[in-house]
Amino acid sequence: MELPLALLSSLKGLPGYDESAFLAVHQSGEQVTSVRVNPLKWNSANGIMITGDDEQSLPETALRPVPWTSNGYYIDKRPSFTFDPFFHAGAYYVQEASSMFLEQAMMQGTDLTKPLRVLDACAAPGGKSTHLLSLLSPDSLLVSNEVIKARVNILRDNLSKWGHANQVVTQSDPRFFSTLENYFDVIVVDAPCSGSGLFRKDEDAVAEWSEQHVILCAQRQQRILSDLLPALRPGGLLIYSTCSYSSEEDESVLHWLEHEHEMRIVPLKTDPAWGVIPSGGGYRFWPHHTKGKDYSWLPWKKQQILPAIPG
Numbered sequence: 001m002e003l004p005l006a007l008l009s010s011l012k013g014l015p016g017y018d019e020s021a022f023l024a025v026h027q028s029g030e031q032v033t034s035v036r037v038n039p040l041k042w043n044s045a046n047g048i049m050i051t052g053d054d055e056q057s058l059p060e061t062a063l064r065p066v067p068w069t070s071n072g073y074y075i076d077k078r079p080s081f082t083f084d085p086f087f088h089a090g091a092y093y094v095q096e097a098s099s100m101f102l103e104q105a106m107m108q109g110t111d112l113t114k115p116l117r118v119l120d121a122c123a124a125p126g127g128k129s130t131h132l133l134s135l136l137s138p139d140s141l142l143v144s145n146e147v148i149k150a151r152v153n154i155l156r157d158n159l160s161k162w163g164h165a166n167q168v169v170t171q172s173d174p175r176f177f178s179t180l181e182n183y184f185d186v187i188v189v190d191a192p193c194s195g196s197g198l199f200r201k202d203e204d205a206v207a208e209w210s211e212q213h214v215i216l217c218a219q220r221q222q223r224i225l226s227d228l229l230p231a232l233r234p235g236g237l238l239i240y241s242t243c244s245y246s247s248e249e250d251e252s253v254l255h256w257l258e259h260e261h262e263m264r265i266v267p268l269k270t271d272p273a274w275g276v277i278p279s280g281g282g283y284r285f286w287p288h289h290t291k292g293k294d295y296s297w298l299p300w301k302k303q304q305i306l307p308a309i310p311g
C-alpha cells in the first residue's frame with residue numbers, strides 16, 4: 001500500500017509518530033477485529049459469544065479484553081458475522097477498539113448515575129450510540145442524529161436491535177439543533193473526516209485522500225461544531241473524535257474550540273500500558289503502538305476525543 005507522501009510529511013513531529021513503524025503496520029496487511037458485547041443480551045455463562053457458523057464458534061477464551069472499556073474484546077479471527085444470529089439479535093457490535101475509548105470520556109467527564117440528555121450528532125451506523133446506551137442510566141435520553149437519509153435505516157435497525165427504549169433517531173442537519181438552546185448535557189461529534197485512519201481497512205480510501213480534502217473536512221468539522229454548541233448546556237461535555245490522522249482535523253480543531261469557543265479541555269486519566277498518546281489536549285491511537293504483553297494487537301484507528309466544558 002502506497003501512502004500519500006503529503007500525509008506522511010504532515011504527520012512528522014506529532015507526538016507518538018514513527019514513520020517507519022507507521023509504514024510497516026500499513027504494509028503488514030494485518031487486520032484487527034474487535035467487538036463490544038451488549039450487556040442486556042450477552043450471557044457470559046454461555047462461554048460462547050460469537051457463533052458465526054459451527055466451524056467458527058469462538059469460545060470465550062478466544063476473546064481478549066480491550067483495556068479501556070468494560071464490554072469490548074479483541075477476537076482472534078474474523079468470523080462471518082452475517083451468518084451469526086447473535087449478531088442480528090444485537091448481542092454484540094463489531095467496532096474498532098479505539099472507538100470504545102468513548103467510555104473513558106463518558107466515565108471521567110460525566111456522572112453516569114444521573115439522568116443525562118445526550119446527542120450523538122453524527123450517529124450512523126450506530127457504533128457510538130449503542131455504546132452510549134449501554135453506559136447511560138435508563139432514565140437518560142439519547143438522541144441519535146444522522147443527516148444523510150440513506151444512512152438512517154441502518155442506524156435505526158442497529159439501535160432497535162440493541163434493545164433500549166430511552167432513545168430516538170432523528171435525521172437533521174446539525175444547524176437545526178441550535179434552536180434547542182442549552183438542552184443537552186453531552187454532545188458527541190464523531191465527525192465526517194478525510195479518513196486516513198481507514199486506510200488499513202479500505203485501500204481504496206487512499207486514492208480518495210488529498211490535502212485539499214483535509215482542509216475541506218476541517219472546515220466542515222468546525223461548521224458542525226459551531227452549529228451544535230448552542231445546544232450544549234453550560235458545563236456540559238463535548239466529545240469530539242475523527243478517524244483522520246491529520247492534525248488539521250484534530251489538534252487544530254481542539255485549539256480552535258479552546259480559543260474561539262472558550263471550551264475547557266478535560267484531561268482524561270489513561271494507563272501508559274494502553275499506548276494512547278496525549279496530543280494537544282486530545283488522545284491519539286497510532287496503529288504502531290504496542291499494548292504490552294497481554295495485548296498483542298493494536299488499535300489501528302486513530303481517534304481523538306476532546307471532552308470539553310464551555311467556560
Ligand code: SAM
Pocket residue numbers: 121122123124125126127128129146147148151173174190191192193220224
Ligand atoms: N458515530 C458513527 C458510529 O460510531 O457508528 C460513525 C459516524 S461517521 C464517522 C460520520 C457520520 O457523519 C456519517 O454517518 C456521515 O453520514 C455523517 N455526516 C456527513 N456529513 C455530515 C454533516 N455535514 N453534518 C453532520 N453529519 C454528517
